[in-house]
Amino acid sequence: MNPFRNLSLFQNRLTHVWAFLVATTLASWWLGGSAHRIMEGALAQERFTTTSIIIAIAIIKMRLVIWHFMEVKACPRWLRWTCDAWLLSVAIIVLGLYRFA
Amino acid sequence: MSNSSFTYEQASQFTEHLQGPSGSAPDKPIARVPGQAAMWFFVVGDLWIFTCYFACYAYDRAQEPMAFLQGQLSLSQDLGAFNTVLLLTSSLLVALCLKATRKQQHTQARQLLLMGGTLGVCFLLIKAAEWYVKIEAGLPVMSGQFFIYYFMFTGLHFMHVSLGLVILTLVYLELKKATAGNLAMVEAGAVYWHMVDLLWIIIFALLYLM
Amino acid sequence: MNSAAVPASPGIDLSKPRMLSNPKLDQWICFWSIPVFYVLFGIIFVIFGRIMPPPTPAMATADIVAFMTSPYLSIAVVLLAMSLGIYALNSGLMLTQMKRMEGVSPVLRYGYIAVLGVGGLPGCLFPGYMFALGAFRPEYDAHIQVMLYELGFLCFVGSLGCFIIQYTLFAIAVFLDKRQLFPKWLAYFSIWTLVTELVAAPVFITQTGPFAWDGLLAFYQGTIIWVAWQTCLTFYLFKAIKEQPIEELGLPMRPNEL
Numbered sequence: 228m229n230p231f232r233n234l235s236l237f238q239n240r241l242t243h244v245w246a247f248l249v250a251t252t253l254a255s256w257w258l259g260g261s262a263h264r265i266m267e268g269a270l271a272q273e274r275f276t277t278t279s280i281i282i283a284i285a286i287i288k289m290r291l292v293i294w295h296f297m298e299v300k301a302c303p304r305w306l307r308w309t310c311d312a313w314l315l316s317v318a319i320i321v322l323g324l325y326r327f328a
Numbered sequence: 329m330s331n332s333s334f335t336y337e338q339a340s341q342f343t344e345h346l347q348g349p350s351g352s353a354p355d356k357p358i359a360r361v362p363g364q365a366a367m368w369f370f371v372v373g374d375l376w377i378f379t380c381y382f383a384c385y386a387y388d389r390a391q392e393p394m395a396f397l398q399g400q401l402s403l404s405q406d407l408g409a410f411n412t413v414l415l416l417t418s419s420l421l422v423a424l425c426l427k428a429t430r431k432q433q434h435t436q437a438r439q440l441l442l443m444g445g446t447l448g449v450c451f452l453l454i455k456a457a458e459w460y461v462k463i464e465a466g467l468p469v470m471s472g473q474f475f476i477y478y479f480m481f482t483g484l485h486f487m488h489v490s491l492g493l494v495i496l497t498l499v500y501l502e503l504k505k506a507t508a509g510n511l512a513m514v515e516a517g518a519v520y521w522h523m524v525d526l527l528w529i530i531i532f533a534l535l536y537l538m
Numbered sequence: 539m540n541s542a543a544v545p546a547s548p549g550i551d552l553s554k555p556r557m558l559s560n561p562k563l564d565q566w567i568c569f570w571s572i573p574v575f576y577v578l579f580g581i582i583f584v585i586f587g588r589i590m591p592p593p594t595p596a597m598a599t600a601d602i603v604a605f606m607t608s609p610y611l612s613i614a615v616v617l618l619a620m621s622l623g624i625y626a627l628n629s630g631l632m633l634t635q636m637k638r639m640e641g642v643s644p645v646l647r648y649g650y651i652a653v654l655g656v657g658g659l660p661g662c663l664f665p666g667y668m669f670a671l672g673a674f675r676p677e678y679d680a681h682i683q684v685m686l687y688e689l690g691f692l693c694f695v696g697s698l699g700c701f702i703i704q705y706t707l708f709a710i711a712v713f714l715d716k717r718q719l720f721p722k723w724l725a726y727f728s729i730w731t732l733v734t735e736l737v738a739a740p741v742f743i744t745q746t747g748p749f750a751w752d753g754l755l756a757f758y759q760g761t762i763i764w765v766a767w768q769t770c771l772t773f774y775l776f777k778a779i780k781e782q783p784i785e786e787l788g789l790p791m792r793p794n795e796l
Contacts (some may be wrong), residue, residue: 259537
């Protein structure tokens, strides 16, 4: 039997989120991998923009996973805020320490 | 579905808000915590523990950016990206499994869960192959901080995926029972599995791409 | 359980002082040995030994020799050699309480106790003897002192294998326990302890940074989480003893049956 029966796979919000996640994964893969292999001599300073974009994409992806896959969008406010506060903290801590430490 | 059918776990204080008679829309905000409150306690704490690791990594990386960049470029971004897609797909399948469980389609839920778990096993095999190639080329942990972070992060994540596979197996056995099954347990297992996915997304960005 | 043979009344013997007639006296003695042990642990490792928080692995040879031949370290290791066994009382108590769990295989509690006993060797006793040898043999060559110093700390911080299994067995037992003797979140808490303990694995490789044996991740984070876990565990152990029904104790003879 078809394991995807009755799930309306193409109208399903979960599938849309998944497609977006895969697309952003490929985008950040292109950004962080192949395109910059040439730039081995580049200064870390110059790379900061690329790094920020990559981290931002990761944060957006994590937010989507939390919101739609972990169903936090339907959770009480304290959990939604805890998750968002965590995401924001990760972005600030990682980029802040990377830039200013 | 009544709370009395919860065999593995006493219904937590939040699960009394579980959906009423089967078929109520799962997408409607009903302000409850999926699974068990204890699982969310674990997830949030675990994420903060990993945040401490990430903070140390970002700090150390800023000290010697070129050495870290060189280490990073010696990893296979292609395999990392492929593994990310594997885990994202696995997460989708587990999320669909939960949807099927809520519709009381337990056979279908088991099929989806089995596919999701198989992708998890594939992730582990690829990760092990990646380690093997690195170690064959000479134990790289001696050659700098980056590879210590690489092996610690991927190793801890590997452990989390393995634990997740154990949990998914327990969920599978639960879904096999003739009774309505324990919805809270399926939800908690799914939450854990998505957390593993979540951690990989940020580890992939930090180690392979940043 | 032979509850039919035991009368419902707790049967307190009035001829003895109140404390001695407490039917859980044995368990309470074991319980209060836990704070006694940890206070001694603090005196030995923090105040006398200066082993916690650990000094840096990258210390100069002269400083290492000074550390190893300190008279306070010798007092610490003597105290340690004499008092480590107190921990066995705690293990006995854990075994007694884990026996009350329902639907949990006895294998888990026997494994828990065995692995705790084995883990105490590399985690506590080996470093004690390394430091003792250094402290009582000041005539040793400086290189040998450095080796004893490294070996002592690598045992102390790097002894993770046994404790990881200890946390795992405890977590599984709490998950399976139908009686909910310990709360579920404590089981998840012990998985955090496991994760933060694992991070001490690279102490064998690095001498500086967060993964060295005095590092932020290898030592401080793991220790903070472990102290919090141990505190919660002790609190729930207290609760478990307190709420244990007297009928369950299985006393051989009740005072009012004499």
